[in-house]
Amino acid sequence: MLGCPSCDEAGCNDCEDRGYIEITDCPKDFVGHRVSSAANLAAWVSKGILPEDGGLNDQDAWFVSMQNALEADVNRIEDERRKRG
DSSP: OEEOTTTTTSOOTTTTTSSEEOOOSOGGGGSOHHHHHHHHHHHHHHTTOOSSTTTGGGSOHHHHHHHHHHHHHHHHHHHHHHHHO
8 A cells, every 4th residue: 555645645536535545556557668767777776786887787688687576586585484474
């Protein structure tokens, strides 16, 4: 769930007066390719890997995609472990 950005969680037509919206599909489905690409670059930059020559710009697309998928799998496994206690 995500607090409704239209009403600051007060309740409105967009959130059916609940104050929040449920995200049931992948957020990438709601944004365009440019926003998705920018979010991916921001994630890499937060790890200190800059989109510059010798850095992220020199990596093949398959490698970047594989690394993103691997990281998603690791995060999912860690979440499952935390839930189990």
